[in-house]
């Protein structure tokens with residue numbers, strides 16, 4: 001890869017990247033600032049997309065137009081797979097927009113009508129890099145699985161069960177599948193790396209801020225390790 005694109009949705013998620021990258025230039029488009037520079041001697045471009053699928057889609061397209069030839073999405077998510085604990089890591093095998101629902105027309109939930117695909121597979125090589133980084137840094141605390149994205153903060157056990165039963169998802173967040181779709185439309189490889197900030201069960205407000213900082217830190221360390229080995 002010649003220029004590695006890195007996106008986080010929130011400030012906590014890119015703050016650490018900002019501390020460690022030698023930034024050569026920055027450009028602001030559609031209200032998002034893209035920083036270009038070098039991390040471990042590799043060309044990178046990174047930014048904070050903002051929360052939700054629209055922010056993530058616009059952000060990804062601009063990042064690709066700036067020349068990124070792969071995209072790593074880093075951040076936090078709510079655990080859906082019951083095996084996951086707070087702080088554990090999910091590396092995406094694919095991602096689905098769980099809130100895409102045209103079931104009244106006979107389409108399965110998550111299916112984008114008349115689009116070539118609705119489940120966007122992540123890139124094998126990027127998955128491998130993310131998994132080996134997680135295994136090195138957080139042994140036994142990561143799994144590969146389906147990342148579910150929607151414009152909703154999931155906060156009930158019933159919804160978690162529904163998402164797990166319907167999609168066999170590993171975690172729920174609000175951007176990954178939208179990044180994935182834009183990458184797919186442009187023929188660019190991607191992977192999502194998410195660290196669990198909560199169990200999506202309605203208790204997130206209690207310590208979301210604290211766990212988010214920890215979890216964002218874990219995600220950053222994985223990205224850093226991946227860039228080293230890419």
Ligand code: ADE
Pocket residue numbers: 076077078079152153154155172173174197198199200201204
């Ligand atoms: N990001 C972190 N936790 C989440 C949740 N429970 N639902 C959606 N996005 C999240």
